Amino acid sequence: MSDERKPTQDAAAKRGAKTSLVVITLVTIALLSSCASPEPPRVVPDIRSDLEEVQNDDRISRHAPVQLYEAEKAVERLERAADRDQQDRIDHLAYLARHQIELARVAAETEAYQERIEELAQERDEARLEAATSRAERASRRAEELRSQLTELDTRQTDRGLIVTMSDVLFALDEAELQPAARDALEQVAGLLQEYPDRKVIVEGHTDSLGSEQYNRELSRRRAAAVARVLERNGVSSNRLEVRGLGESRPIAPNDSKAGRLENRRVEIVLQRTSGSGSGSRAGRSDSDGSTRPEVSAGPP
Amino acid sequence: MAARHVSGIRLLLVGMVVWGVACASSPTPREEIAQARLAIDQAAQDDAERHAPGEMKKAREKLDRAQEMMRRERYTAARRLADEAKVDAQIAEAKATRQRAKSTVKSMEETVEMLKKEYTDE
Numbered sequence: 224m225s226d227e228r229k230p231t232q233d234a235a236a237k238r239g240a241k242t243s244l245v246v247i248t249l250v251t252i253a254l255l256s257s258c259a260s261p262e263p264p265r266v267v268p269d270i271r272s273d274l275e276e277v278q279n280d281d282r283i284s285r286h287a288p289v290q291l292y293e294a295e296k297a298v299e300r301l302e303r304a305a306d307r308d309q310q311d312r313i314d315h316l317a318y319l320a321r322h323q324i325e326l327a328r329v330a331a332e333t334e335a336y337q338e339r340i341e342e343l344a345q346e347r348d349e350a351r352l353e354a355a356t357s358r359a360e361r362a363s364r365r366a367e368e369l370r371s372q373l374t375e376l377d378t379r380q381t382d383r384g385l386i387v388t389m390s391d392v393l394f395a396l397d398e399a400e401l402q403p404a405a406r407d408a409l410e411q412v413a414g415l416l417q418e419y420p421d422r423k424v425i426v427e428g429h430t431d432s433l434g435s436e437q438y439n440r441e442l443s444r445r446r447a448a449a450v451a452r453v454l455e456r457n458g459v460s461s462n463r464l465e466v467r468g469l470g471e472s473r474p475i476a477p478n479d480s481k482a483g484r485l486e487n488r489r490v491e492i493v494l495q496r497t498s499g500s501g502s503g504s505r506a507g508r509s510d511s512d513g514s515t516r517p518e519v520s521a522g523p524p
Numbered sequence: 525m526a527a528r529h530v531s532g533i534r535l536l537l538v539g540m541v542v543w544g545v546a547c548a549s550s551p552t553p554r555e556e557i558a559q560a561r562l563a564i565d566q567a568a569q570d571d572a573e574r575h576a577p578g579e580m581k582k583a584r585e586k587l588d589r590a591q592e593m594m595r596r597e598r599y600t601a602a603r604r605l606a607d608e609a610k611v612d613a614q615i616a617e618a619k620a621t622r623q624r625a626k627s628t629v630k631s632m633e634e635t636v637e638m639l640k641k642e643y644t645d646e
Contacts, residue, residue, distance in 0.1 A: 325615055
């Protein structure tokens, strides 16, 4: 600071203006150099080459242009300071420059992840759609399978009238509860029955010969009743419905094979040929009419 | 002569301003300290404490030291420490953000994988 007094003194001595200008300039230079340091900074070229690496990485120039610009500025500032500043300031600027370069790297990586996220979002939406479609396809395939099962629920014309037979697979084992597929089928059957509103409908349950007769009668009745209930729920008047539990008394196949027993476990829905209150006693099975009649249960509740 | 004398003083003043700018020491680095604190707070909100604990620690320590230097009126040191604390915090935040993006990528990849499985395995 004592240097500052010099120009004042010179001015006071009323020397030529030219001289004072020279002195002022010298003083200014002296002051400027007071915060300079000639120490050769070794880190600077390293940082410069680090920056060049980042500059040449087109992912970084694409993904983190702002951070790259900041890094360039920081390195330039360091280089400007490098040949004249004190070591501690150079160290400080080197620290900042290094961190700016690192920031550009990290930011570029983050941005790359962001791009991937956008891609993935699209992939995910597509996959969701695909999955939903395949789920729907599987569901419709399953529905198709059930429908084909339902066509096995065969209908045939007999002397007694139209008989719809529901196979055993539409019930759970030893249960009277209907499978959902059976309900769908029965909706259709109910629709058919309602086209003949004045005809009586007899729902007959049948079993194979395994198990006691009494158990079989009971099970067959419960199954027939379950079917009748669904029909009724689908608009078939309970006045027209009659439920019979016939047990093992009317096999349609031999009970000595698994396939035969499967055929025998069934519920038949008989849409009687003629209207009127009597049951179709003139049918092909008329021989057993009399004997089974006492086992016939009442209509559904 | 008097006019020339005045211009000489003016030149001296200009010289002092140049000196001041060259040494980059405007008196108190309050602004720098405030920025460093802001950067640390932002990084902390971004969960940087978990993803970049080292940088966060450095940033906080430097901010403390910057404030200490402020009190001792060593403004150049205070400014440098504050500037360094700021970039430390910025790095910590950038790392936390990167980590979050990375985790998001991972979980989304898993989701896509799962969905694809659903319609490829029948």
